[in-house]
Amino acid sequence: MSLSLLVPTPTASTVYPRVLPERPMRAVLLGCGTVGGGVLDGLRNGFPGDVTVEAVLVSRHRRGRAPGRFFTEADSVFATGPRLVIDCLPDGELAERLLELALQSGADIVSANKAVIARRPDFAARARERGQILRYSAAVGGELPVLETISRIRGEGRAILSVAGVVNGTSNFVLDRLAEGASLDTAIRAAQALGFAESDPSADLEGRDAAAKLTLIARAAFGADPDCVSLEAIDAETQERVREAAACGYRLRQVATLKAGANGIEASIALTPRAPGDPLGDVRDEENAVRISCERGDTILLTGRGAGRDATAHSVLSDIGAVIEARCGQRFGQ
Ligand SMILES: NC(=O)c1ccc[n+]([C@@H]2O[C@H](COP(=O)([O-])OP(=O)(O)OC[C@H]3O[C@@H](n4cnc5c(N)ncnc54)[C@H](OP(=O)(O)O)[C@@H]3O)[C@@H](O)[C@H]2O)c1
Structure with a gap:
């Protein structure tokens, strides 16, 4: 994946307050399968934004998933106090519930989950009202903007x-x-x-x-x-x-x-x-x-x-870059 492609795409004119003096931005990743795995790799390998993944939610432990970083309980993941929640879970009640939790926590959200976002238009409306960023570029068109x-x-x-x-x-x-x-x-x-x-x-x-x-x-x-x-x-x-x-x-x-x-x-x-x-x-x-x-x-x-790991992860990473730019003023890739 070319890092030059990670430059956030300018969107309409919303300007969010830069409320996050702390850097790096603390993030959690919900789901680490095809898309989430690609996102985690991208964040570890050359992603230019200032972000750390504090915890990852998966359905089961397996080799290579460090205890203390990978959790099967959502409560443990949210207990890390994330400012950014990255949702790469499959469609379903769990994803819907955790996006609700993320909204209530005041975190910004990047989601690949087209089904939940389509079913719950109130999420975007509530995020807007509360000044939280909710981006979901990966939900439509893979790497296409x-x-x-x-x-x-x-x-x-x-x-x-x-x-x-x-x-x-x-x-x-x-x-x-x-x-x-x-x-x-x-x-x-x-x-x-x-x-x-x-x-x-x-x-x-x-x-x-x-x-x-x-x-x-x-x-x-x-x-x-x-x-x-x-x-x-x-x-x-x-x-x-x-x-x-x-x-x-x-x-x-x-x-x-x-x-x-x-x-x-x-x-x-x-x-x-x-x-x-x-x-x-x-x-x-x-x-x-x-x-x-x-x-x-x-x-x-x-x-x-x-579709696929790299194309979708690329879009999620672009959204993460846009959140960091909006909150921290960090510009990269230019
Ligand atoms: N794949 C694509 O090309 C693509 C493209 C655009 C958008 N999307 C969207 O991206 C999202 C993720 O898709 P994906 O293909 O990456 O799915 P996936 O490969 O099936 O990965 C799902 C991840 O969620 C975890 N998970 C599932 N159920 C869980 C539970 N009950 N508790 C905790 N963790 C759970 C899984 O844990 P384990 O690793 O332990 O199994 C896995 O890490 C979906 O909403 C999809 O619609 C996918």
């Missing part, structure tokens, strides 16, 4: 008309393997082996993961959640559709679309054949591509790695 770009466009006073993209790297990877002739089971196992898919891949395949991302994009682009989201799943029938698309030279893609119109904010996750040369058709494996259409006919296209 989707939310930052939308925030910048809006900060320039330009309206966003629609967003379309391949935002779920796992399903894209699976569709590519199906196109090569693999069975659905084999394709899913390959995605899991590479750390793109979780042990339960249903949220990716059913489109719920992409829908959660669209919700976060809608909040950034339109300031509101979609009024409706239609979903189409990758299932046993999909292989035949992949073959039909390939016979015409097309690729089947899980495409997420969002637009604001007379009927409100409409969102859909649909399997659609895309032609060669179409950036949404040309994304490979776990890559993502997002096209943002703004007023005056401007279109911005973002492409890059949308």
